[in-house]
Amino acid sequence: MNKLFLILLLSLMELAPMNLVAQDTIKPAKSFLKNTEISGQWFISGNYENHDSLYQIELKRGYFTIESHLTENLTARYTQDITLDTEGDDAGNVEMRLKYLYLQQKINFLQKYQKGSISIGMVPRPWIEFEQKINAYRVMGPMFLEKTNVLSSADFGFIYEGLIGGEIDEQYKKEVSSAYPGKYGSFSFGLYNGGGYHDIERNNNKTFEARLTLRPLPAFMPGLQFGYAYANGKANLANGADFIMNVLYLSSESKYHVFMAQYYSGVGDYAGIYTDTSFNSYKNSGFALFGEFKIPQTKFSVVGRYDSFKSENDFHLTLINTGIAYRFLKNKLVLGAEYRDKNGHIGRMFELALEIRF
DSSP states (O other): OHHHHHHHHHHHHHHHHHHHHHHHHHHHHHHHHHTEEEEEEEEEEEEEETTTTEEEEEEEEEEEEEEEESSSSEEEEEEEEEEEOOSSTTTTOEEEEEEEEEEEEEEOTTHHHHEEEEEEEEEEOHHHHHHHHHOOOGGGOOOHHHHTTSOOSEEEEEEEEEEESSBOOHHHHHHTOOSSOBSSEEEEEEEEOSSOTTSOOOSSOOEEEEEEEEOSOTTTOTTOEEEEEEEEEEOSSSSOOEEEEEEEEEEEEOSSEEEEEEEEEEESOSSSOSBOTTOOBOEEEEEEEEEEEEOTTSSEEEEEEEEEEEETTSOEEEEEEEEEEEEETTEEEEEEEEEEEETTEEEEEEEEEEEEEO
16 A cells, blocks of 8 residues: 555656646747737639630739737737749749748837837838838739839848827727828838848848838828838849839828829839840839729728839830729728730730738
């Protein structure tokens, strides 16, 4: 009996440390999950293109994000970019690659003048990130300068973002938009490798990009904003080529409408597409318009977009998108049509596009 009691006692002594270790492991795990947000965004389209006489259902793009608040002021973000490979032996495969992987530290001094944060790693670039918060219809296609291959939306480097004059009132943030809610505007600037998040660095140049937005009448017209975006560096080529971007823009938002106009003028691009054989960059210019009218007392919107781009190398693109959108929860269903004139080659597409967000 004494021997049996001794064996049981020794067994309990062995199991006790293991149980304590398990509990110590569970506690940090629960704390991590409590402070972690998981989200996703997917764009799926059923479409018909008359140029290719092709009916298809496709994944246009997808994003999966894990964001963990390590402390009150320090956040880690991981975003997976999911796309359909359309070239080479892997055509048709769904590919995954990193888009964002960074640490973000909030900046707490002088909050009335610069309430903001600094992010380091694979981070957003100032202009595309801002534009997508106004034009919420990425489901219809990439933004103007991303679609024309002038600019990438993310890159290796750092970005510093801030709000001017504190934050705008809570009613506007709740009813209209909580993105970049600076009372008098917002700003961001960063330094990047230059080749985008999907390419390796091919030279020692670093690209500087910045954006300044002003909200001139926060009390009377809080949705009115205008500003300037700029980039300067070299194309991601071994020999380099000049890359300069200038964007002037104006936007207006309310409960029932969104409007944005931008004018672009620049030299070259981030990847070296708009260059000649001697690596001299071509001059480019263009403009884009976006509008959404939200039909009152319904979940329907009428959406339209017009893009016009031309380069010295005789390349030009005109793009017109129109559609009817139905908004439910965080999702959208868009019945749309696209007209495309690319160097005189006319294409038309009709699609039913679904944005899934969670």
